[in-house]
Amino acid sequence: DSGVTQTPKHLITATGQRVTLRCSPRSGDLSVYWYQQSLDQGLQFLIQYYNGEERAKGNILERFSAQQFPDLHSELNLSSLELGDSALYFCASSGGLAQETQYFGPGTRLLVL
Amino acid sequence: DAKTTQPNSMESNEEEPVHLPCNHSTISGTDYIHWYRQLPSQGPEYVIHGLTSNVNNRMASLAIAEDRKSSTLILHRATLRDAAVYYCILRDLQGAQKLVFGQGTRLTINP
Numbered sequence: 001d002s003g004v005t006q007t008p009k010h011l012i013t014a015t016g017q018r019v020t021l022r023c024s025p026r027s028g029d030l031s032v033y034w035y036q037q038s039l040d041q042g043l044q045f046l047i048q049y050y051n052g053e054e055r056a057k058g059n060i061l062e063r064f065s066a067q068q069f070p071d072l073h074s075e076l077n078l079s080s081l082e083l084g085d086s087a088l089y090f091c092a093s094s095g096g097l098a099q100e101t102q103y104f105g106p107g108t109r110l111l112v113l
Numbered sequence: 114d115a116k117t118t119q120p121n122s123m124e125s126n127e128e129e130p131v132h133l134p135c136n137h138s139t140i141s142g143t144d145y146i147h148w149y150r151q152l153p154s155q156g157p158e159y160v161i162h163g164l165t166s167n168v169n170n171r172m173a174s175l176a177i178a179e180d181r182k183s184s185t186l187i188l189h190r191a192t193l194r195d196a197a198v199y200y201c202i203l204r205d206l207q208g209a210q211k212l213v214f215g216q217g218t219r220l221t222i223n224p
Contacts, residue, residue, distance in 0.1 A: 104156030
């Protein structure tokens with residue numbers, strides 16, 4: 001158990017819809033990262049938050065947004081969903097801004113029909 | 114980000130040592146070599162990392178070539194639970210904190 005929790009575990013929705021994925025980092029971790037894993041693209045970094053502020057952006061679509069709340073949990077919002085957004089979405093956390101170990105949650109499996 | 118090259122797949126037998134290679138010929142002086150693995154239906158997990166010297170921990174050993182252009186992750190006695198995709202990742206001490214995953218090596222362990 002990494003200490004990172006993600007909800008829901010599975011999500012099935014239709015094209016055009018909007019969903020919210022939630023992540024609770026390990027106790028005391030200030031950095032949260034979101035990654036997407038699809039069959040064709042592999043594991044790709046989406047976005048990082050540190051103590052409530054956006055820190056780095058990767059290959060995140062404009063239809064996707066994220067935020068980190070004062071209690072340090074984070075949410076990834078996916079809107080106008082397309083079939084190609086079906087993937088595993090992982091959240092990871094680390095202590096701060098150094099090159100520390102990242103601890104991954106179990107992921108949310110999103111299926112867009 | 115400097116790139117790494119790993120074999121797509123490897124196979125080994127239970128209770129035997131496994132050597133997982135990684136080539137990183139464009140590694141810079143400030144790049145650390147990290148290994149993560151992803152067990153089936155789970156998120157990635159940290160295995161080990163090093164800079165120049167060989168490293169050991171309870172999970173594995175990391176052997177780093179003298180020129181640092183390659184490294185090898187060593188599982189001393191593989192178990193069925195070690196079947197996973199293993200990722201070799203370079204992380205610049207001064208760079209971004211994100212992890213850049215390649216395709217990794219899918220390790221199969223035969224009973």
